[in-house]
Amino acid sequence: MILEETKILKVSPDLSDKDDMQKLEFAGEILRKGGLVAFPTETVYGLGANALDKDAVENIFRAKGRPQDNPLIVHVSKPEDITKYAVTENNKYFEILKDEMPAPLTVILPKRDVIPTEVCAGLDSVGMRVPLSKIARKLIECAGVPVAAPSANLSGKPSPTCAKHVIDDMTGRADVIIDGSFSTVGVESTVVTLCTEPPTILRPGGFTKEMLERLLGRVNVSDAVLNGLKEGEKAASPGMKYKHYAPQNKVVLVKGENDGQIEDALLHKLETENCAVICCKEQCGKFYEKYKERIITVGSTSHLEDYAEKLFGALRDTDGFCGITAVYAALPKDTSGISLAIYNRMLRAAAFNVINAKDGAAQSADGERK
Numbered sequence: 016m017i018l019e020e021t022k023i024l025k026v027s028p029d030l031s032d033k034d035d036m037q038k039l040e041f042a043g044e045i046l047r048k049g050g051l052v053a054f055p056t057e058t059v060y061g062l063g064a065n066a067l068d069k070d071a072v073e074n075i076f077r078a079k080g081r082p083q084d085n086p087l088i089v090h091v092s093k094p095e096d097i098t099k100y101a102v103t104e105n106n107k108y109f110e111i112l113k114d115e116m117p118a119p120l121t122v123i124l125p126k127r128d129v130i131p132t133e134v135c136a137g138l139d140s141v142g143m144r145v146p147l148s149k150i151a152r153k154l155i156e157c158a159g160v161p162v163a164a165p166s167a168n169l170s171g172k173p174s175p176t177c178a179k180h181v182i183d184d185m186t187g188r189a190d191v192i193i194d195g196s197f198s199t200v201g202v203e204s205t206v207v208t209l210c211t212e213p214p215t216i217l218r219p220g221g222f223t224k225e226m227l228e229r230l231l232g233r234v235n236v237s238d239a240v241l242n243g244l245k246e247g248e249k250a251a252s253p254g255m256k257y258k259h260y261a262p263q264n265k266v267v268l269v270k271g272e273n274d275g276q277i278e279d280a281l282l283h284k285l286e287t288e289n290c291a292v293i294c295c296k297e298q299c300g301k302f303y304e305k306y307k308e309r310i311i312t313v314g315s316t317s318h319l320e321d322y323a324e325k326l327f328g329a330l331r332d333t334d335g336f337c338g339i340t341a342v343y344a345a346l347p348k349d350t351s352g353i354s355l356a357i358y359n360r361m362l363r364a365a366a367f368n369v370i371n372a373k374d375g376a377a378q379s380a381d382g383e384r385k
Contacts, residue, residue: 018189021189023191024194026038026150026195027196030149039153039193041191042158042193043155043156043159044158045191046064046071047065047159049068051063052154052190052192052193053167054150055148055150056198057146057147057198057200057221059176059200060181061166062075062079062167062189063075066130067160068131072133072163073133078185078188083133086138086253088121089141089142089144089162090146091145094145099161101124103124112207112209118145119221121207121252122143123142123143123206123207123209123252124209124210126139126140126141138249138251144204148195165253166203167181167184168184171259171261172262173261173327173364175327176324177196177197201221201325202326204220204222205218205219205220205221206252211235213231213233214231216236217252218240218359219358220356221356224355241359260330261365264334264341267343269281269284269344269372270369271371271373272372274298277298277372278294278297278302280370281299281345282301289338292345293330293333294312295315308336316347316348319352330342
């Protein structure tokens with residue numbers, strides 16, 4: 016699916032420029048008529064289509080090369096619109112969470128018949144979200160229709176957190192790309208199904224398990240978050256089924272009990288392999304100056320929100336390193352807070368390839384002992 020032209024529209028994040036509304040009205044009309052529009056949200060950039068138009072929805076899958084058994088999320092501009100497209104009656108959890116919206120949060124509910132089956136990959140439920148981004152909400156309002164949107168990248172690649180990533184992947188595939196600066200959360204929305212008792216997190220994100228538990232009480236985490244789907248199990252949420260978020264080179268994750276262990280393991284890799292490293296600044300202090308051309312730092316271990324915000328950009332940046340054969344990335348030490356989302360994305364980027372930093376003969380990317 017190659018288009019003759021993709022229009023790129025620069026819009027200020029706070030909609031303060033005089034031409035912003037005219038640009039969003041133009042993009043909204045494209046959506047309403049069945050076109051594809053890539054747009055910023057607080058999590059990552061999305062590739063949107065009219066969620067009520069099955070042909071437009073199918074074009075999302077074609078543009079991305081996305082498997083059709085991977086469901087999409089439907090975006091609306093305000094919480095009360097969710098009831099038009101999903102069954103919310105008598106759902107006590109939805110009544111609580113709607114007051115937290117807009118937020119980097121997707122809730123799964125039974126779908127109404129107005130939503131095409133193509134959106135939901137044949138499931139009888141639908142993911143609904145009200146994005147925090149002003150641009151995203153105003154675009155949906157201008158379109159006058161709900162917007163189905165996965166991340167605006169080619170299937171399998173790291174999700175885009177700035178317009179350049181989208182332009183690289185979606186030029187000639189989307190009708191319009193809205194450049195609205197950088198996504199601030201950096202990982203896709205938390206997906207929680209409200210169809211179970213208690214609710215279950217299917218994909219972790221910036222709206223953390225701890226935040227949900229303070230509001231809802233007990234919340235489960237799907238086994239697939241850290242282990243992948245079981246054979247034959249259907250994906251009830253995006254990001255569950257396939258290898259995702261991967262750069263061109265193989266990714267290997269390094270797990271350790273402390274920063275010192277991880278630092279020693281990463282140094283060993285840099286000394287013995289032509290590799291790149293992604294880590295926090297505390298995990299490369301001994302050798303950063305020597306190997307800085309092959310190191311991407313993603314903030315501090317004391318503020319992992321920075322890691323989440325920079326993660327996908329760091330994975331994409333490794334594609335620009337010449338001659339490397341692998342990317343070694345440090346995992347967070349636990350899965351609390353935003354760390355669960357980082358863990359989840361990194362496991363899928365690495366196809367669950369994890370080595371232990373305290374193993375003195377740590378494995379190389381090709382499985383050999385070094």
